[in-house]
Amino acid sequence: MCGIVGYIGNKRACSVLIEGLKRLEYRGYDSAGVCVFSGEALHIRKATGRVAEVEALACADRDIQAGTCGIAHTRWATHGEPNEVNAHPHCNHDNRIAVVHNGIIENYVTLKQFLASKGCVFRSQTDTEVLSHLISEFYEDGADSLEEAVQAALREVSGTYGIAVVCSDEPDKIVVARKGSPLIVGVGSDEYIVASDAAAIIEHTANVVYLNDNEMAVITRDGMRTMTVDNVPVTKEVQQIEWSLEQIAKGGYEHFMLKEIMEQPEAVRMSLGGRLDLREMRVKLGGLEKVSRDLVRARKVILTGCGTAWHAALVGEYLFEDLARIPTEVEYASEFRYRNPIVDDGSLVIALSQSGETADTLAALREAREKGALALGIVNAVGSTIARETDAGVYLHAGPEIGVASTKAFTCQLVVETLIALMLGRRRFMSQPTMDQYMQALTRIPEQIERVLEQSGLVRQIVAEHVDRDNWLFLGRGYNYPVALEGALKLKEISYIHAEGLPAAEMKHGPIALIHEGMPVVFIAPRCSTYEKILGNIEEVRARRGRIIAVATEGDTGIARYCDHVIYVPDCPVPLQPILTVVPLQLMAYHAAVARGCNVDKPRNLAKSVTVE
Ligand code: M6R
Numbered sequence: 001m002c003g004i005v006g007y008i009g010n011k012r013a014c015s016v017l018i019e020g021l022k023r024l025e026y027r028g029y030d031s032a033g034v035c036v037f038s039g040e041a042l043h044i045r046k047a048t049g050r051v052a053e054v055e056a057l058a059c060a061d062r063d064i065q066a067g068t069c070g071i072a073h074t075r076w077a078t079h080g081e082p083n084e085v086n087a088h089p090h091c092n093h094d095n096r097i098a099v100v101h102n103g104i105i106e107n108y109v110t111l112k113q114f115l116a117s118k119g120c121v122f123r124s125q126t127d128t129e130v131l132s133h134l135i136s137e138f139y140e141d142g143a144d145s146l147e148e149a150v151q152a153a154l155r156e157v158s159g160t161y162g163i164a165v166v167c168s169d170e171p172d173k174i175v176v177a178r179k180g181s182p183l184i185v186g187v188g189s190d191e192y193i194v195a196s197d198a199a200a201i202i203e204h205t206a207n208v209v210y211l212n213d214n215e216m217a218v219i220t221r222d223g224m225r226t227m228t229v230d231n232v233p234v235t236k237e238v239q240q241i242e243w244s245l246e247q248i249a250k251g252g253y254e255h256f257m258l259k260e261i262m263e264q265p266e267a268v269r270m271s272l273g274g275r276l277d278l279r280e281m282r283v284k285l286g287g288l289e290k291v292s293r294d295l296v297r298a299r300k301v302i303l304t305g306c307g308t309a310w311h312a313a314l315v316g317e318y319l320f321e322d323l324a325r326i327p328t329e330v331e332y333a334s335e336f337r338y339r340n341p342i343v344d345d346g347s348l349v350i351a352l353s354q355s356g357e358t359a360d361t362l363a364a365l366r367e368a369r370e371k372g373a374l375a376l377g378i379v380n381a382v383g384s385t386i387a388r389e390t391d392a393g394v395y396l397h398a399g400p401e402i403g404v405a406s407t408k409a410f411t412c413q414l415v416v417e418t419l420i421a422l423m424l425g426r427r428r429f430m431s432q433p434t435m436d437q438y439m440q441a442l443t444r445i446p447e448q449i450e451r452v453l454e455q456s457g458l459v460r461q462i463v464a465e466h467v468d469r470d471n472w473l474f475l476g477r478g479y480n481y482p483v484a485l486e487g488a489l490k491l492k493e494i495s496y497i498h499a500e501g502l503p504a505a506e507m508k509h510g511p512i513a514l515i516h517e518g519m520p521v522v523f524i525a526p527r528c529s530t531y532e533k534i535l536g537n538i539e540e541v542r543a544r545r546g547r548i549i550a551v552a553t554e555g556d557t558g559i560a561r562y563c564d565h566v567i568y569v570p571d572c573p574v575p576l577q578p579i580l581t582v583v584p585l586q587l588m589a590y591h592a593a594v595a596r597g598c599n600v601d602k603p604r605n606l607a608k609s610v611t612v613e
Contacts, residue, residue, distance in 0.1 A: 002088075002102040002611075003029065003074040004183065005200045006164040006174045008219055009191025013037075014058050014065055016193065017072035020200035021051045026256070026402045026601065026608055029074035030082035035089040035098040035166060036070035038063035042098050042168050046087040069172050071164040071194075073100035076607055079108070080125025090129040092136030093120065096168045097146075099135065101128040102196055103160035103181040104612050111156065131157070135165060146170045147218045150177060154216075154229045160359070160612070162196050177216035177229055181611055182357055182385055185209045185217055185224060187238055192219045198241045199400070209236045210383050242382055243400050255600040257403035257494070261586050262453060265446040267398040267408040268579070271415040272442060281436050283423040291392040294374050296427050299346035301328040302373070303417075304336055304364045306610065308406040308489065309352040312378075312413035314482035315578050316350070319417050322575060323438070324424035334613075336364035345372040350420075353377070354401055354409035355609040356384025363613070365389060378416050380409050394420065403601045404608045405494050407586045410486060411449070414579045418442065421575075441573050445580070448570040452583040455567055459584055460591040462549060462565045466520040467595045472497055473511065473546075474585070475504035476524035477534055483524050483578045487585030494603045495592040504537040517545035522588070523563075524581050527553040528574045538562045549588075551581050 003024030007016040013036050021032055032054045033046030043063045047053035051074065058064045073088035080086040089098040105111070108127035111134060116122070120133045134153040135146075143149035146167045154161070160180030166173070176183055176194050186193035186201035186208050193201045194217075201208060209226070211217060215234060218225045226236045253259035260267075277284050288295060301320050303313035313330045320328040326348075331341060333351070343349065349368035353361045356379040365386060369375045377386050377393030380401060387393060396412040418438070426435045466472075472491060476484035481503040488501035502511055504523065515521065521541045525534045538548055539562065548563040553571050560566050569580040593600045 002076050002196070003200070004071070004100050004102055004162055004164055004194065004196040006071040006176065006194030007191070008069040008172060008174055008221060009188065010068060011191065012065060013067045013070035016204070017070055018051060018055045018058065019203070020193065020195060021054070021072050021074050023199040024074055024195070024197055025051060026199075026404075029076050031084065031087035032072070032074045033087045033089055034058055034064065034070060034072040036064045036067035037166060037168060037171050038067050039171070040168070042091070042095060042166060043067070044089055044091070044098065046084050048083055048087065069166070069174065071098065071100050071166055071174060078104060078612055079127045086124045086126050088128060090124060090126060090132045092132045097132055097136050097139065097165065099128060099132040099163055099165050101131060102162040102611065103179070105130055105157055105161065106159035107157065127159075131163065139167070146173060147175045147216070150175045150216065151229050151231055164194050172221050174219045175216065176211070176219065178211045179213045179229075180359070180362070183211045185211065185219065187224070192224060194219065198243065202241055202243065203245050206241045207238045208241055209238055210388070212388065213385075239383065255403065255590070257405050257407060257590055257600050260401055260403050260408045261583070261590060263399065264408045264411050264453070264583065265449045267412050268415050268449060269446045270397040270399065271412040273397065275419055276439050276442060278439065278443070281432065281439060282426065283419050283439070285394050285419060285423060287394045288376070288392050288420070288423070291374060291376070295348065295424060297346070298326065298348035298374065300348070301326050302331055302341070302343065302347055302349045302368070303328065303352065304331045304333045304349065304361065305352035306333050306358050306360050308410050308486060309354065309358075309361070309413065311482045311486040311489065312352050312410055312417065314485070315414055315479060316417040316421075318479050319421040319575055320424070323418075323421040323430065324428060326424065326428075331364065333358065333364040334360040337367040343368050343371040343373045347373040348376065349373040350376045350378060351386055351390065352413050353386050354380045354396070354406055356381040356386040357609050357611050358386070359611050359613050362386055362389065378413055380412070402608070404603055404606050405490055405589065410582060411579050415442070415445070418575065438573060438575070441576055445572065445576060448572060448580055449583055452569050452580055455584065456587050459567060459587040462567070463588055463591040464595060466547060467592050469518065469520050470498055471514065471519060472499040473514070473519070473521045474499060474501040474524070475507060475521065475537060477504050477530040478528060479574055479578050480524040480526065480581055483582050483585065484522075486582055487522060487524070487588070490586055490589035491592060493606060494589055494600055495596050495598055496604070497592060504534050507537060507540065512540065512544070515541055515544040515546045519546045521546045521548055522585065523548060523550045525550050525552050525559065526569060526577050526581055527556060527571065528577070535559070535562065551584050
């Protein structure tokens with residue numbers, strides 16, 4: 001996904017910009033570019049492929065090396081193919097103004113026609129180039145400053161943007177603005193670093209200013225002014241980034257994904273941290289205190305998210321109905337605003353998002369609030385847009401998740417959903433002894449995940465036997481049906497093996513036709529009320545010579561009779577099972593991707609954070 005970096009200070013801007021872009025590489029991109037002001041003009045270098053390509057070009061350019069102010073970008077193509085011309089920065093007609101942009105200018109066709117009628121010649125197929133010409137029009141048409149021209153241009157624009165703009169007539173100034181795409185300004189000593197993601201800032205400073213939608217900043221060597229895009233001054237607080245650079249790095253593992261899988265015991269401890277009051281045996285969620293009365297009064301819950309977060313929402317549906325007895329629905333965030341869902345002031349809408357920046361989830365959240373719902377967030381990235389736009393929420397505290405495949409965010413989402421469901425359940429009907437059991441069981445979960453992780457070698461051996469098979473099925477029931485979906489998603493997104501996840505009983509209604517000799521079928525089959533039924537499903541696959549891999553409860557030696565392989569997880573109450581049963585599936589996907597030589601952390605066509613619709 002696109003990334004922005006900007007720098008003004010005493011260091012060589014090019015180095016800071018390139019390093020910053022490298023820190024954003026994990027988000028996924030297809031081309032990159034830098035623009036540095038040399039003292040006389042803007043100097044731009046762009047390339048497709050890796051940031052290293054741009055670095056090589058920039059290193060060979062003396063003007064670029066000399067500058068101490070500039071902007072840079074990694075692009076993930078939306079309008080126009082990934083090539084050098086479409087890469088950012090984009091300039092106006094005489095290359096005096098350069099713009100980098102994240103987001104989508106929705107009315108770019110209309111604006112392009114208008115600008116073309118005034119003689120503008122477009123070089124690229126992008127929506128962003130429209131912005132550089134539009135700003136230029138206002139600049140040349142009497143705007144008093146670059147920021148005034150930017151404001152005038154943004155008034156004409158509909159869509160989303162995080163932008164950084166420089167102009168050679170106003171050296172040593174960067175104008176930034178945001179609407180719908182994150183932008184953060186790092187405040188160092190005698191320097192400012194602008195970025196769309198804290199990862200590009202943290203090695204320079206932990207002091208940051210988060211811009212809100214419709215806000216902008218004018219940054220010079222003398223300081224920073226913040227205002228709305230309508231030019232109303234706003235005072236912004238300097239906040240501290242919580243994550244260290246070391247946390248963001250791989251920590252000795254070959255891949256971020258493996259590091260994040262292995263970090264799950266600690267991540268879950270962090271998610272639980274201070275929230276289980278074992279003295280009074282109650283759940284304490286500080287982020288929900290101000291809305292606690294509304295929560296208890298809620299008539300229904302709608303959980304929404306995308307991808308893995310949507311799977312966590314599906315588990316949440318079981319948790320909320322089972323533990324809190326509240327009618328609960330799950331909606332794809334991407335569908336929410338287009339299907340006129342029934343939401344009112346008795347509805348509690350909970351948006352789940354690791355990044356807190358997923359465009360569809362944010363749009364669903366806004367729709368829900370507009371319709372009068374109380375909106376909560378279950379978010380990992382502190383200070384992200386979704387976190388800031390909800391009425392209240394609970395952070396995952398899972399630490400940064402860099403691998404494109406979401407792993408620890410999923411388990412922590414389940415933990416936080418369980419905490420909310422328990423808190424509500426206890427206030428509504430749940431007895432204290434039942435509450436006590438769940439709370440005690442939750443405290444055991446981190447150590448139980450550790451035991452599952454110890455079987456990574458076994459999972460690798462099992463996967464090695466089947467990794468050449470191009471079609472896999474994942475089947476589960478009840479709480480473990482969403483886990484089956486998540487297992488299939490993990491496998492397909494990083495190993496490119498086709499996989500389907502299904503409720504096990506659905507198999508007979510069609511997918512059983514797929515089963516043939518040697519096809520790997522993964523059953524999530526821990527002890528639960530439908531255990532006998534899932535054994536029946538296993539038999540059906542066995543009869544058709546599928547190869548069966550089961551995830552089962554420790555001590556269930558009997559299941560081995562029906563299966564080719566068994567991976568055991570510790571026993572725990574059924575509502576907590578998904579937190580354990582998903583872990584072998586994450587390891588399965590990881591080992592399959594490594595065995596097939598895939599780029600585990602940056603799978604093809606995928607971005608970590610999908611900030612466009
Ligand atoms: O940052 P979010 O949790 O909002 O992201 C949602 C999905 O884009 C994300 O979970 C995606 O499905 C991952 N690639 C799954 O591993």
